[in-house]
Amino acid sequence: MTVTLWQRLDKTGRNLAPFAVTVMLLLLGMVPLQIPSYTEIAPALTLMAVYYWAIHRPDLLRPGAVFALGLLQDLLSGAPLGLNALTLVCVHWTVLTQRRFFLANTFALMWVGFALIVLGAAVLQWLVVCALSASAVPFNAPFFQALLTLALFPVFAWLFIRVHRAFLQG
Numbered sequence: 001m002t003v004t005l006w007q008r009l010d011k012t013g014r015n016l017a018p019f020a021v022t023v024m025l026l027l028l029g030m031v032p033l034q035i036p037s038y039t040e041i042a043p044a045l046t047l048m049a050v051y052y053w054a055i056h057r058p059d060l061l062r063p064g065a066v067f068a069l070g071l072l073q074d075l076l077s078g079a080p081l082g083l084n085a086l087t088l089v090c091v092h093w094t095v096l097t098q099r100r101f102f103l104a105n106t107f108a109l110m111w112v113g114f115a116l117i118v119l120g121a122a123v124l125q126w127l128v129v130c131a132l133s134a135s136a137v138p139f140n141a142p143f144f145q146a147l148l149t150l151a152l153f154p155v156f157a158w159l160f161i162r163v164h165r166a167f168l169q170g
Contacts, residue, residue, distance in 0.1 A: 017167040018061045021160070022049040022069055030076050040141040043149040045156065046073055047121060050088050051114055052160040054095035055102045057168060066092045080132055087121050094120070107157070115150050122146040 025045035032039065046069060053061040070085030077084070094117060095102070102110050122142040130137050 014167045015060050017163055018049070018053040018057055019065055019069075021163050022046060022053065022061065023072075025049050025156070026069060026073055026076075029073075037141075041144040041148055043152050044118065044121070044145060045149075046070075046084070046088065047091060047118065047149065048114075048153055048156045049160065050092055051095055051117055052157060054092045055099055055110070056160075056164060058092075058096055058099065060168070061092075063089055063092055080128070083125060083128055086128065087125055090124060091117055091121055107154075110157075111150075111153060114153050118146045118149050118153075 025048070029042055029045040033042075050061065050066055050069070066088045067085050070083075070088040071081070073079070073084040073088075074081050098113070102113055122145065126137065126139055126142045
């Protein structure tokens with residue numbers, strides 16, 4: 001049976017779903033809210049997406065795409081160029097090395113794993129910012145960003161599961 005152009009386009013579109021969802025969350029995370037100091041503790045939506053897709057569909061969100069997403073986030077947020085790219089690639093690599101463990105366990109353990117990942121990412125970003133500024137920067141903002149990201153993870157995981165089932169199953 002021959003594959004038609006429309007079937008190939010459909011498959012390509014479905015395979016782009018993880019990247020597209022991650023880009024949408026990246027842009028959503030850049031929306032300024034009129035909450036005092038929100039930009040410093042805004043949840044790391046891109047990190048959530050990279051974590052989920054690295055576990056469930058690493059073939060569709062490769063390290064090169066993760067690096068590009070991080071650079072885009074750096075450019076849009078005004079962060080030091082490469083900070084988010086480094087963080088996301090480290091998260092992607094770490095999750096890939098532990099992928100079997102996450103796939104074999106419950107959502108609760110996946111959430112605990114995400115807690116470790118998000119705290120590690122916060123420490124990494126804090127260390128890089130301290131090194132770039134050549135002074136000790138307070139850890140308050142990265143810590144509260146990590147807590148907010150961790151608290152919102154189940155909501156976004158539900159979204160990722162829905163996208164996964166709707167576009168990538170079968």
